[in-house]
Amino acid sequence: MRGARRIARLALCACAALIALGACSKARAPATLQRASKPDATASLAGRVLFAGDPDALSRGVVFLKDVDAERARNATSVKLEHVNGRLVPSFSAVERGGELTIVNRDAIYHSAFSLSRPNGFSFRAYAPGTRVGLRLSEPGVIRIYCRIHEGEAATLFVAPGPLARPSHDGHFAFREVPAGRFLLGAWAEGAAGVSREITLRAGERAQQDVLLVPARGE
Numbered sequence: 352m353r354g355a356r357r358i359a360r361l362a363l364c365a366c367a368a369l370i371a372l373g374a375c376s377k378a379r380a381p382a383t384l385q386r387a388s389k390p391d392a393t394a395s396l397a398g399r400v401l402f403a404g405d406p407d408a409l410s411r412g413v414v415f416l417k418d419v420d421a422e423r424a425r426n427a428t429s430v431k432l433e434h435v436n437g438r439l440v441p442s443f444s445a446v447e448r449g450g451e452l453t454i455v456n457r458d459a460i461y462h463s464a465f466s467l468s469r470p471n472g473f474s475f476r477a478y479a480p481g482t483r484v485g486l487r488l489s490e491p492g493v494i495r496i497y498c499r500i501h502e503g504e505a506a507t508l509f510v511a512p513g514p515l516a517r518p519s520h521d522g523h524f525a526f527r528e529v530p531a532g533r534f535l536l537g538a539w540a541e542g543a544a545g546v547s548r549e550i551t552l553r554a555g556e557r558a559q560q561d562v563l564l565v566p567a568r569g570e
Contacts, residue, residue: 393528394552398559400522400538404566411443412540414524414562415511419533419549429453432496432506434462439496439506443541446488447511453485463499468492471510474499493539509539531556538562 396416402408430446431453432439437460446452454464456478465474470490477500478484488494491512498504513534516524531554537547543564552558 392531392554394531394554394556394558395525395527396529396536396550396552396558396560397523397525398561400518400524400540400562400564402522402540402543402564404542404564406520408540408542409518409522410520411507412518412538412543412564413445413509413511413515414518414536414538415513415515416526416529417512417535417537417547418530419535421532430508431455432464432508434458434464434498434504437501437504439464439498439504441506443507443509445509445511445515445517447513447515448488448491450510451485451487452508453483456480456482461500462504464496465499466494466496468494507541512537536560536562538564540564543567 398414400409400412400414402412428447429451430444432441432444432455434454434456435458437458439454454475456462457480459480461477461479463475463477464484466472469492471488471492471494473486475484488508488510491510494508494510496506496508514526514529516526518524518538529552531552533549533551535547536550537545539545544567546562546564550558550560
């Protein structure tokens with residue numbers, strides 16, 4: 352009998368120990384989850400471009416960010432122009448540096464796109480209907496594109512040094528999920544003098560910044 356009672360007491364002690372261990376594990380669980388969570392390492396930026404000139408110029412404008420401290424690896428976008436009814440369309444577009452420009456001939460005649468804009472100048476030999484030509488854009492800047500065969504064809508392409516946004520008709524723009532850090536916030540529009548200024552975006556911040564453009568000299 353004594354041996355049976357002793358075994359029973361040992362069994363009860365073991366059960367109590369297992370229950371206590373489970374309770375401790377549950378008590379520690381919230382702390383473990385809390386350590387696993389991390390603060391958001393990105394920020395957002397919104398604002399408005401104000402232009403003391405032709406309001407329609409904002410439809411041919413762009414806002415961009417350039418990282419001050421380091422070049423960040425990004426999936427650069429591409430942009431496409433088309434020859435349609437003797438015109439290059441769209442007449443204005445923008446792409447991030449490192450992106451690809453593709454030009455497609457949708458007409459039933461030959462075309463020959465070129466640009467003298469440095470450092471992104473290029474020249475394509477005359478290409479037939481249905482032909483697709485292109486190149487990678489490695490440097491930021493404004494590119495004026497024309498056709499050697501048809502004098503009236505023209506388009507403008509802005510190559511931004513970093514993430515870009517196109518302002519709405521009333522100038523509003525927004526960037527989302529931008530890595531925290533120091534940036535140059537810049538803007539450019541047709542007929543305006545480009546501007547830029549340094550800003551700092553902190554993790555989790557929803558920043559607001561407006562940009563003022565003024566007409567370029569001679570405009």
